[in-house]
Amino acid sequence: MATIDLHSKEFDEATITKLELFEDYAKEWIPTFVMSNCTNLWIFDYFAGPGYDKNNVEGSPIRILRQVAAQIGNIFRKQTRINVCFNEYDEEKFNLLQQHCNQFIDSHPELRRAINSNLLNIAYRNCDFATLFPKTLHVIRRNPSLLYLDQNGLKFLADTYLLELEKIPTTDFIYYASSSYLLRFGNTPEFKSLALDISKLKKQPAKYVHRELLYQLKNKLPKETNLSLYPFTIKKGSNYYGIVFGASHPRAVDKFLKTSWKRNETNGAANFDIDDDGSKLQLDIFRGKSLTKIEQFQQNLRNKILSGEITNNRDAFDYVLSQGHISNHATEVVRELKRTRIITYDKKQPYISYEQTYGHNKQIVKYTIIRK
Ligand SMILES: C[S@@+](CC[C@H](N)C(=O)[O-])C[C@H]1O[C@@H](n2cnc3c(N)ncnc32)[C@H](O)[C@@H]1O
Structure with missing residues (x-):
């Protein structure tokens, strides 16, 4: 299936909503762990893109660096080491990613100082997520970690990844999912690995496709799981995309829900009035x-x-x-x-x-x- 290359275009409103939600959560997550005297934190942006859109609007990596910079005083005071892994598969974007992050760091001397003091470690990777993910698991298992999985499409929500994340209680993750694809292409071989009930998804009004996807993902988790999953549906034209937030700790869930309700005070779960509460x-x-x-x-x-x-x-x-x-x-x-x-x-x-x-x-x- 053809995917749109975001970065040759400007980010649209829905993409900005997604990026703001990512950033709002990093803004809560970083200080929480820094102030609780953790020595090593990890942030993985597995699908980092080049750093900016065509109009220089910040993408996820620059937003993450911005939130690290905002906490730099606490990071130095508490001597917490922040490790960030930026991964991008496309070579051209990968080169731009490094260039843009370096420029951002050069214009924020506090970040450079943190790097020189061994309090900020940035690892750049140019890998396919499917290859990189298993190699990062040992790090994720040992340290508080925040994972961004800003994929094109949906395929990395497959059990191989989701059920692996379910086993790691110190990890918070935020997926992006092109949920409407399920309505159009759900029965094609590409989506088979997700093992979803497509006919059930289609029975609902299209606006609930992301919510229903989340419901089905929840049903795949072991009965005794501590992992909680939450949706945030993002409407883009007549299509529905969305965020899947996952965390096992009530503090993380509380923080995510506060950010999503701040974004929409009516339902806390969509960028529009999904349940017609206005009426x-x-x-x-x-x-x-x-x-x-x-x-x-x-x-x-x-x-x-x-x-x-x-x-x-x-x-x-x-x-x-x-x-x-x-x-x-x-x-x-x-x-x-x-x-x-x-x-x-x-x-x-x-x-x-x-x-x-x-x-x-x-x-x-x-x-x-x-x-x-
Ligand atoms: C939705 S975009 C991410 C945008 C980025 N987070 C931002 O804020 O600009 C998905 C990115 O993942 C990259 N990508 C696609 N498939 C990938 C894979 N299998 N592994 C790693 N990166 C991949 C694409 O080149 C694209 O830049």
Whole structure:
């Protein structure tokens, strides 16, 4: 199948959305590990491209370097070594990639200083991902790692890669997937290795193809997995692409969900109103009021608290993450239940956050039902 060469063109809005999401996550991920006194961190950009588009808009490698530069004070203070691997298969792009990264480093003396102090190590590779990936696994297994898999198409979401990543709890990864291809070419031999149920994908409206892909990928994971996967659908014209974020640690999931809800405050999972929530804000004179995604989540949470299924802040936070929401959505509900004297707890706030449930300020706050 022919693929479009991004870099002979300018990045379109959807590509920029993807790159911003990549960068927003690096902005959260780097300081988290630097401040937790890790000695060695790894970032792999396996499909790095040349560094810029035709109009000099930054691609993933330059955005990663920018976020390393933004943390340089902390990196020196904590003496954390940041290792970055940029890989690009196409030789011409690979040469440009090195040239552009070097230019960026030359214009950021703090990065050069970090390289000279052995706190920044950049490894450039000109390999096919399929060959490189297994060679990088021993590094990924031993160090906190962030992986970008900005592929053309979908093929590297195959079990060979995804199920390998599932086994590594210290790894966060972000895939890009051309999900609409499945609707058009899903039955061709190229997509067979993904082992997806294409007829099921086709039964849904096209706008849900990425969400359904994610659902099917989740079903391939072992039953006891700690890995959580989240989608972010990106609409480009009449096609749907998307991000697949994966992480095993609740802190990572919390950070990703915060970045995706910042990007879309209505659904946190797409660059458009995927569930038509805009129309649900109005009262329909025939059908009454349909619940928006946030309202539905809040109603479910309320019911789970009142049924005794969720009894404390930790249960509530786990539920927030499992449903792909953010703490604020739950905090509003629990506060309101206390204000209306339906439940009580012995703190001023409901304490629903990563820090207060798993992190340094961990405290279990019990929610006691007073009346139903
Ligand atoms: C979607 S683009 C990535 C864009 C890049 N992340 C950026 O921000 O500009 C995919 C890139 O992967 C490269 N590529 C394609 N197949 C590859 C493979 N099997 N292994 C490594 N790189 C590959 C392409 O040449 C292309 O530059």
